[in-house]
Amino acid sequence: MYCMNRLSTSERAKIIAALVEGNSLRSTSRLCNVAFNTVLKLVPEIGFACADYHDANLRNVRARRIQCDEIWQFVGAKHKNATPEQKMQGWGDVWTWTAIDADTKLCISYMVGGRDSGWAFDFMQDVAQRVRGRVQLTTDGHKPYLEAVENAFGMDVDFATELVLCFHRRRNLMASSISGPEDRFFGGSATAARPAISFWKIAFAVFTGNILAALAVGLVYAAMR
Numbered sequence: 001m002y003c004m005n006r007l008s009t010s011e012r013a014k015i016i017a018a019l020v021e022g023n024s025l026r027s028t029s030r031l032c033n034v035a036f037n038t039v040l041k042l043v044p045e046i047g048f049a050c051a052d053y054h055d056a057n058l059r060n061v062r063a064r065r066i067q068c069d070e071i072w073q074f075v076g077a078k079h080k081n082a083t084p085e086q087k088m089q090g091w092g093d094v095w096t097w098t099a100i101d102a103d104t105k106l107c108i109s110y111m112v113g114g115r116d117s118g119w120a121f122d123f124m125q126d127v128a129q130r131v132r133g134r135v136q137l138t139t140d141g142h143k144p145y146l147e148a149v150e151n152a153f154g155m156d157v158d159f160a161t162e163l164v165l166c167f168h169r170r171r172n173l174m175a176s177s178i179s180g181p182e183d184r185f186f187g188g189s190a191t192a193a194r195p196a197i198s199f200w201k202i203a204f205a206v207f208t209g210n211i212l213a214a215l216a217v218g219l220v221y222a223a224m225r
Helices: 007-022 025-031 036-057 084-087 115-130 142-151 200-209 212-225
Strands: 067-073 092-101 107-113 135-139 156-166 177-187
Touching: 007 025, 007 036, 025 036, 067 115, 092 115, 107 115, 115 142, 135 142, 142 156
Parallel strands: 067 135, 135 156
Antiparallel strands: 067 092, 092 107, 156 177
16 A cells, blocks of 8 residues: 655644745745645645634733734635636635734734625624723724624724825825824723724735835824824
8 A cells, every 4th residue: 555755743844934934835845855745735734723723722812902904815816807607616805804912913813705794793703702801992994893893892892993094196106195094983982992003004015015005104103103
């Protein structure tokens, strides 16, 4: 009977360390002296292991300030370019919902899916189940958050949204003038609900590769706070 070679724990650890450091799949295969397909097959296994660990261990988290936002990406093709058959297979736009502890940068909760009220409801239910005590929660102006936060936390939350008002001269260019953040309070104490979304806005801009946007957002908050 043919027996497939399996990576040892130390070999897997070396591959994971290389990937975490930002190396590509091919460079990782060369650094660790393994086949490209070996690294490729290990990636989903790493993902499942991380998801299981996160789900089991991130419970009863004590956090003072939580900021939520969504990262846009697409699977296979953008929604407007995908065929009906491809959309049935899951192609198209996808959003990663994230809840970040503003003080420790810990990702308390995440969810990958659509961006409508149903996804917002499920996401906020998960966030509420993972934290302990009253928290200050900040989101952007995405309307589904309003009802989702109330359903998940009730009145036991200090909730606010924060918007950065930008005016563009031309498309795809950095904002020519930024008037600064606009705070809106919806529940709890206005003093306690001081918005804290600036960290994630900067990280999101860097994540999407828009370094100019990251610098713009950073300068705005440095000037306004």
